[in-house]
Amino acid sequence: MAEVRLDQVSKRFGETTAVSDVSLTVGDGEFIVLLGPTGAGKTTILRLVAGLERPDQGRIAIGGQDVTAAPPAARDVTFVFQQYSLYPHLSVFDNLAFPLRSPTRRTPEPDIKAKVTEVARLLQIEDKLGNRATQLSGGQMQRVAIGRALVRRPAVYLMDEPLSSLDAKLRADLRLELKRVQVDLGATIIYVTHDQIEAMTLATRIGVVNAGRLVQVGTPREIYEAPVDTYVAQRLGQPAINLVPADLLPANRLLPGTATVGARTEHIRVTKAANGDARGRVKWIEHLGDQSHIHVAVKDRTIVALVDPDTDLIREDAVEVTFADPLCFDASGRRIAENGAAK
Amino acid sequence: MAEIRVQNLHKSFGSFVAVRDSSFTVNSGEFFAMLGPSGCGKTTTLRMIAGLELPSSGTITLGGEDVTFLRASSRDIAFVFQLFALYPHMNVRQNIGYPLTCQGLGRAEVKTKVEEAGRILRISHLLDKPVSGLSGGDRQRVALGRAIVRDPKAFMMDEPLGALDTELREAMIGELRALHDRLGATTIYVTHDQLEAMAMADKIAVMNRGLIEQFDTPQAIYDRPATLFVADFIGSPPMNLLPFRGGLETGQTQARLDGVELTIPTMHESIAEADLVLGVRPEQVRLVDDGGLRGEVFGSEYLGTTQIVTVKTGGGMVRARLGSDIRAPIGHPVGLTFRPDKLSIFDKASGRALRTAWTDAARQGGRHHG
Numbered sequence: 035m036a037e038v039r040l041d042q043v044s045k046r047f048g049e050t051t052a053v054s055d056v057s058l059t060v061g062d063g064e065f066i067v068l069l070g071p072t073g074a075g076k077t078t079i080l081r082l083v084a085g086l087e088r089p090d091q092g093r094i095a096i097g098g099q100d101v102t103a104a105p106p107a108a109r110d111v112t113f114v115f116q117q118y119s120l121y122p123h124l125s126v127f128d129n130l131a132f133p134l135r136s137p138t139r140r141t142p143e144p145d146i147k148a149k150v151t152e153v154a155r156l157l158q159i160e161d162k163l164g165n166r167a168t169q170l171s172g173g174q175m176q177r178v179a180i181g182r183a184l185v186r187r188p189a190v191y192l193m194d195e196p197l198s199s200l201d202a203k204l205r206a207d208l209r210l211e212l213k214r215v216q217v218d219l220g221a222t223i224i225y226v227t228h229d230q231i232e233a234m235t236l237a238t239r240i241g242v243v244n245a246g247r248l249v250q251v252g253t254p255r256e257i258y259e260a261p262v263d264t265y266v267a268q269r270l271g272q273p274a275i276n277l278v279p280a281d282l283l284p285a286n287r288l289l290p291g292t293a294t295v296g297a298r299t300e301h302i303r304v305t306k307a308a309n310g311d312a313r314g315r316v317k318w319i320e321h322l323g324d325q326s327h328i329h330v331a332v333k334d335r336t337i338v339a340l341v342d343p344d345t346d347l348i349r350e351d352a353v354e355v356t357f358a359d360p361l362c363f364d365a366s367g368r369r370i371a372e373n374g375a376a377k
Numbered sequence: 378m379a380e381i382r383v384q385n386l387h388k389s390f391g392s393f394v395a396v397r398d399s400s401f402t403v404n405s406g407e408f409f410a411m412l413g414p415s416g417c418g419k420t421t422t423l424r425m426i427a428g429l430e431l432p433s434s435g436t437i438t439l440g441g442e443d444v445t446f447l448r449a450s451s452r453d454i455a456f457v458f459q460l461f462a463l464y465p466h467m468n469v470r471q472n473i474g475y476p477l478t479c480q481g482l483g484r485a486e487v488k489t490k491v492e493e494a495g496r497i498l499r500i501s502h503l504l505d506k507p508v509s510g511l512s513g514g515d516r517q518r519v520a521l522g523r524a525i526v527r528d529p530k531a532f533m534m535d536e537p538l539g540a541l542d543t544e545l546r547e548a549m550i551g552e553l554r555a556l557h558d559r560l561g562a563t564t565i566y567v568t569h570d571q572l573e574a575m576a577m578a579d580k581i582a583v584m585n586r587g588l589i590e591q592f593d594t595p596q597a598i599y600d601r602p603a604t605l606f607v608a609d610f611i612g613s614p615p616m617n618l619l620p621f622r623g624g625l626e627t628g629q630t631q632a633r634l635d636g637v638e639l640t641i642p643t644m645h646e647s648i649a650e651a652d653l654v655l656g657v658r659p660e661q662v663r664l665v666d667d668g669g670l671r672g673e674v675f676g677s678e679y680l681g682t683t684q685i686v687t688v689k690t691g692g693g694m695v696r697a698r699l700g701s702d703i704r705a706p707i708g709h710p711v712g713l714t715f716r717p718d719k720l721s722i723f724d725k726a727s728g729r730a731l732r733t734a735w736t737d738a739a740r741q742g743g744r745h746h747g
Contacts, residue, residue, distance in 0.1 A: 196555070206614060210676045210687060217707065229543070235678035235685075255701070259680045271681055273547070302680045318554065322575045323599030323612055324660050324698060329551075336551075340682075343596065 036097030036110075036189035036222060037062045038083060043092030044076055053266035054079040056092075058125040060190070061238075063220040065213070069233040069269060070243035076226045077244070080192050083224060085109050097189050098133060107138075112188045116195040120167040127163040130154065130181050139186075153181045156215050173204040184215065191299075193225045197232065209235055230270050234258070242266050264367040267296050273327060273338045276302070277363075282332060283355055289362040289370045296361035296369075300337035304328050307352040316351045330355055379440025379530040379563055380405045381426060386435035388421055395421040397587040397666055399435070403531075403580070406561045408554070413584035414610070419567045422584075426565060427533045428452045440530055455524035457534045461520055463508045470495075470504040473522040480527075494526040497559060500501035514545050521556070531563040538573060550576050569575075571611055575599070583607045599658075601736050602721060605728040608656045614685060617657045619692045620725065624650040632722070635691050637670050640717035642735035648724060656721035656730075659685065662697035662713055664705065669712025670695075674705045688713060 038060040045053040053075045060066045068076040081087045083094060085106035093102045101109050112133075118374050120129050130150045134141040141149075142214055143255040154160045162170060168179065176196065183191055197205045197212075226231055232239050234254040241251045242265075250262045250351045254270070259265035267275045276299070280292045288295065307313070314337065321343060328341040330353055337355060347353065362370045381403040388396040396418040403409040411419040424430040426437055428449030437445045444452050454475075463472050475489045480489075495501040503511070508519060517537065524532055538546045539541040539555075552576045557564055557640045567575055574581050575595045582592045583606070591603040602608035608616040629644045634655055641655075664686065672690035679701055686697045686705045695713055705711070722731045730736055 202613065203615075210678065213678075214676055214707075234680055254679050254681075298682070302386065318558070320576050321594075321596040321599075322572070323596065324658065326596075 037095075038080070038190050038222065038224065039095040040083070041093045041095070043079075043082060043085060043089045043094060045082060045089050051246050053082065053089075056246075056248045056250060058241060058251065060224060061224060062222055063218050063280075065221075065223045065225065065236055065238045066241060067225045067227060067233040067237035067239075068243050069093045069227060069230065071228055074243040075246040076243045077194055078246075080113075080194055080224060080226050083109075083190070084111050084113050084192050086091055086113075107269065110189040112183040112186055113191055114180055114183045114191070114193040114196045116198055118175045120175055120178055120182075122166070122168045124167060126154075126159065126164065126165050126167060126170070126178055129167050130163075130185055132184060134185050137356075151183050153184045156184070156218065168334055172273050173200055173208065176200060176208065177211075177251060180212065184219070184221075187219075190222045192223065193223060195227055196225075198227070198229065205232075211234065230272070242269055260369070260371075261296075261361070262369055264294060264296065264363050264369075267361065267369075269364075271298055273299055275299075275361075276337050276339075278332075278335055278337070280362075282335060283357060288360070289372065291364050291370055292362040293365040294363040294367065295357065296363060297357045299327065299338055299340040301358045301360065302337065303356045303358065304330055304339050304347065305354050305356075306343060306347065307354045314353050314355045316347055316349050318349065319345070319347065380438075381409075381563060381565065382436075382438045382509060382529060383422070383426065384426060384436045384438075385434045386429065386437065388418075388425060389433050391586050394587050396432075399587075399589055399627050401589065401592050402580055403563055405440075408557050408564045408566065408577055409580045410568060410581045411584055412564045412568055412571060412574040412581050412610075414569055416586075417584040418587040419582075421615060423533050423535055423565060427454050427456055429456075453530045454456065455527055455529040455532050457494065457520055457524050457532065457537045463516060464507055468505055468507050469500065469511075469519050469522075472508055472519055473504075473526050476523060476527050477495050483531070488529075490526050490556055491522075494522040495523065497556065498522050509721035513541050514549060517541065517549060518552075521553075525560060525562075526555075527568075529562075531565065534566045536568055537566075539568075539570075552603060553577060571613070575611075583610060585610075600719065601730070603730050605654060605656075605725070608721060608723070608730075612658065614659055614696045614698075616721070617659065617662065617695045618723075619655045619657065619690075621653055621655060621692070621697070622650065623653060625653070625722070625731070635670060639670075639715065639720075641720050641722060642733035644717055644722075645732040645734060647735055648731060652725040653731075654723040654725050655715075656723060657695070657715045658697045658719065659698040661716040661719055662695060662699075663716070664688075664699065664703065665712040665714055667712060669714045671710065671712055674707055674709045674711060676707060676731065678707045 040056055040058045043053060068079060070076050082089055085227055093100055096109060127150055129147045134146045153212055159174055159177050162174060170337045193240040197208055238258050239251055239253055242249045244265055250266045258270045264277055276297045277294055280288060280295050314332040317331050318329040326341050326343045327340050330337045364370055384398040385398050386396055413419050425432050428447060435519060436443060470491055473494055474487045475492060477487045495504050500518050538549050550573055556568045578595060581595055581598055585606045591598055591607045599611055624646050625648050627644050627647045630640060632639050632641045670690055672688040675687040675689040677684050677686045683698050684701045686699055688695045688711060719735060
């Protein structure tokens with residue numbers, strides 16, 4: 035395992051700047067998740083690390099060695115793609131063993147057997163080793179694809195949305211397994227996704243990518259609690275953070291220069307209005323089982339807040355809405371930190 | 378708008394039974410969701426109500442009129458599909474107005490109705506644009522426009538949001554429900570996505586292999602799953618299902634699971650010694666240092682406000698939804714306790730939930746959305 039270092043890396047495709055001045059150090063054994071919408075540039079960053087693309091500017095180093103100009107094969111990385119591509123005519127065992135049997139790697143057969151068995155155990159597909167790859171379910175195939183990356187011990191694993199083609203339940207199971215395997219192996223992983231749940235649950239640190247730039251890097255908690263701007267604030271949290279003009283509602287403390295107030299659903303109190311001081315009207319209460327969301331119309335805005343499932347509020351009720359400890363953003367969308375320092 | 382009543386509906390294709398003896402009533406103006414995995418019979422049921430498929434037996438009434446064998450075109454129902462098929466050579470206005478033009482309505486009337494639909498869907502500014510340049514969300518709004526412009530008795534929607542990406546889907550969920558509130562139209566909505574069903578529906582039918590497993594409000598389905606299938610299908614993560622062996626007597630308030638005595642909701646029926654399953658929602662699980670059901674932390678997943686902690690116990694994995702401040706390092710030994718009043722108990726063989734004080738508790742005023 036090794037450290038990966040990107041130093042002011044940029045990449046253009048014709049007129050389009052796909053990656054713009056990205057600097058990032060991925061620590062040895064760290065699980066970095068690059069999070070952003072389609073087209074943000076996160077896959078290009080991954081491909082630059084793999085050597086599938088050459089940067090126009092900047093340097094890339096793996097394990098202290100400059101690999102900016104090195105071909106993919108010389109970089110000691112493995113890549114897991116969204117679409118699992120297994121060899122259909124081979125068994126699960128042979129699919130897993132394939133990278134070890136490569137002529138450039140020449141691993142003795144007993145070692146191969148030991149490695150493959152160990153990885154199969156980690157991914158809970160030991161009993162499938164004798165199966166043809168085509169006799170597996172989608173989830174099992176994706177495990178084999180991940181397993182094929184894990185049999186090698188490269189300096190760094192690169193994964194591009196490896197779980198996105200799976201159904202919700204399987205994705206949840208594999209997420210947990212992948213995180214465990216990573217901790218067990220002490221693997222360095224750079225993982226790309228647009229799914230905020232994957233980012234929050236897997237990452238040691240999340241890198242939020244927007245329009246080719248790395249906007250913020252931090253632990254899931256840092257990104258959730260102290261986003262640098264409104265863009266990052268909207269990436270995490272379901273339902274999304276409420277962003278409203280500063281003068282819409284009174285808040286307990288707004289910092290000077292606040293133009294936009296950000297309040298997560300759990301930081302809003304909605305109570306029945308005493309006579310005359312109603313600020314909002316209940317539009318709708320969503321009962322999602324584990325939690326309930328109340329939608330309140332305030333002037334021309336809708337605020338979504340967490341509410342007790344047994345609330346006695348009903349539609350059309352006049353309500354008072356208060357924000358507790360909201361995040362403050364200036365007119366350009368950047369968060370204003372208290373005392374000028376990050377939280 | 379009209380009530381839809383389905384009685385003993387049955388459909389087989391050769392020896393395969395797609396829908397088995399289905400009965401339910403959708404009240405006038407209600408948003409009703411049919412939820413289940415692919416192949417459960419939900420789309421077939423929808424197609425029979427719409428008249429695109431004829432039932433093998435059973436009856437369907439729409440606003441009191443028996444329409445079981447009526448042709449689709451005479452049922453006064455509008456259908457919205459997953460893949461919004463718009464006519465590429467027509468602009469937005471022509472696409473929305475097409476069903477009216479087909480009915481032979483006058484030009485002025487079509488114009489009025491299309492513009493009203495445009496206002497309701499907030500796409501008035503797009504009416505004279507070609508459909509080819511529209512975003513996914515706007516295309517879906519146009520497809521909806523084509524359905525609402527006819528002012529039908531009921532809407533049938535078959536996974537209308539399935540093709541959209543997550544962020545847009547969330548926005549459209551809010552929009553669709555708001556649209557429903559404005560129109561008050563009876564709506565049947567088919568989906569395999571529990572979030573869509575939970576977020577929008579007044580009532581949900583959870584289907585599995587052609588059978589309706591449960592028909593109730595979203596909260597009731599979540600709180601009191603009628604079967605093991607529903608317990609496992611609804612919730613993210615789903616209900617924890619812990620197998621145990623035992624017999625239970627009416628009035629009993631304790632059960633033994635893995636050698637640990639647990640308080641359960643008072644039993645309202647008896648069952649002789651059998652394989653049973655205890656059902657616990659992740660938010661009803663708490664971690665304790667001493668006592669409880671013992672296990673060790675297998676992993677934890679940060680979700681912002683909350684985290685999901687997975688604990689490996691003798692009876693399998695148990696997931697707990699806890700505040701994200703609670704520390705639960707991997708490998709750490711912990712005890713689990715369950716909030717006793719909301720537990721479910723199932724008979725494993727039949728999959729049925731046993732009657733308890735919890736399942737029988739009067740629903741507080743038949744809680745609906747909103």
